[in-house]
Amino acid sequence: MAKDASLKLFQRAMELMPGGVSSPVRAISPYPFYVSRGQGPHLWDVDGNRYIDYCLAYGPMILGHAHPVIRERVAHQLEEGWLYGTPTELEVRLAQRIVDLYPGIEMARFVSTGSEATMAALRIARGCTGKEKVVKIEGGFHGAHDGVLIKAGSGATTMGVPDSLGVPRDTARNTLQVPFNDLSALEDLLKRNAGEVAALIMEPVMGNVGPILPEEGYLEGVRDLTRENDVLLIFDEVITGFRLHLGGAQSYYGVTPDLTTLGKIVGGGFPIGVVGGRRDLMEMVAPQGGIYQAGTFNGSPISMVAGLATLDVMEKEGIVERLKDSGDGFRRALSDIVSDLGLGFSVVGIASIFKIFFGDSPRNYREALRCDKAAYLSLFNKMLASGVFLTPSQYETDFISAAHFPEVIEETLEAFKSNLKA
Ligand SMILES: Cc1ncc(COP(=O)(O)O)c(C=O)c1O
Structure with missing residues (x-):
């Protein structure tokens, strides 16, 4: 996945803005991808790569991009x-x-x-x-x-x-x-x-x-x-x-x-x-x-x-109920993948939010801190290379939008399967 145009922009941005970004969570290591377009469940970067977006601007885009x-x-x-x-x-x-x-x-x-x-x-x-x-x-x-x-x-x-x-x-x-x-x-x-x-x-x-x-x-x-x-x-x-x-x-x-x-x-x-x-x-x-x-x-x-x-x-479209169903289905399928692979991870969430924790399901912040941050980051990078944009941190929630139709979810689960195995 070529990202030359993003790298060039980031090198300029580093001179102009602290950490090269406008908000700290966007400072994906080693450098972020620069988005030029969003449509439905997808983002495209300035190098022409397409991503299925589970960050969704950290929550607002519940109907997907450019509704x-x-x-x-x-x-x-x-x-x-x-x-x-x-x-x-x-x-x-x-x-x-x-x-x-x-x-x-x-x-x-x-x-x-x-x-x-x-x-x-x-x-x-x-x-x-x-x-x-x-x-x-x-x-x-x-x-x-x-x-x-x-x-x-x-x-x-x-x-x-x-x-x-x-x-x-x-x-x-x-x-x-x-x-x-x-x-x-x-x-x-x-x-x-x-x-x-x-x-x-x-x-x-x-x-x-x-x-x-x-x-x-x-x-x-x-x-x-x-x-x-x-x-x-x-x-x-x-x-x-x-x-x-x-x-x-x-x-x-x-x-x-x-x-x-x-x-x-x-x-x-x-x-x-x-x-x-x-x-x-x-x-x-x-x-x-x-x-x-x-x-x-x-x-x-x-x-x-x-x-x-x-x-x-x-x-009008009963989005909360629809997203509850797709969220439940998605979390179930992801949990199955995790347990079939015998990984000690947990899949947590409700409604249209989810997270894969690299550790036991936490009941508070201190327990969440025990999760394996480095392993999560490695999964994040692998998923990104497969065209799936999760939130970059173990401590950020992932979101599903009304535009994440079954075929998009299916593609995501396939990516999880191969990357978790890896
Ligand atoms: C629970 C909660 N409260 C407040 C905020 C701050 O909102 P904003 O980023 O719009 O200032 C956030 C941002 O992520 C949040 O998640």
């Missing part, structure tokens, strides 16, 4: 202009859809990224409670801002820098950590910090250590403990939202948080984030209340249109 309905609606919106700095009907319509779907959202604020959404959610929690400490789950990634860049999973774990330089000590001191799937650790922590904790922020299914599922009763237990200790519960549904259920993991598991963050899918592949929650909390946000949040691109018409189009297609 015709999104393309047409966005093209129509471009005719009308694309940024006004005023309210639009589009944001009212999308907010209505979100409020109707999410039990935990009575009001919402649109922002431009998931990171901004979690940053705002934490500020709202602190502003409403007057408390400063927050709890996050070890390995949970909620974006790249100070308050949550401590023991963050994903790219930070892959690169061996779970804590970023430049995070003030006072900020780090106010971010406490507990392991996932461990109610007694949470109970202990909340007792030790009684009256000081504003919120617990967590992904209901951890998506940034590879997927780790909540054990039976865990989310209900978290809800009870946060309520008993007067701590707000924030579900970061940037990955799980519109994926486990159109109403997110909170609808799927029947556990309602106080605040919710959304992103990725709800922008149809355009920049978006949403912070929403209980009316009494959201009414504290400016200009209604004294908790400041603002943005030039908040509620961007293009993102609103793409989000509305995505939800229309998902609802």
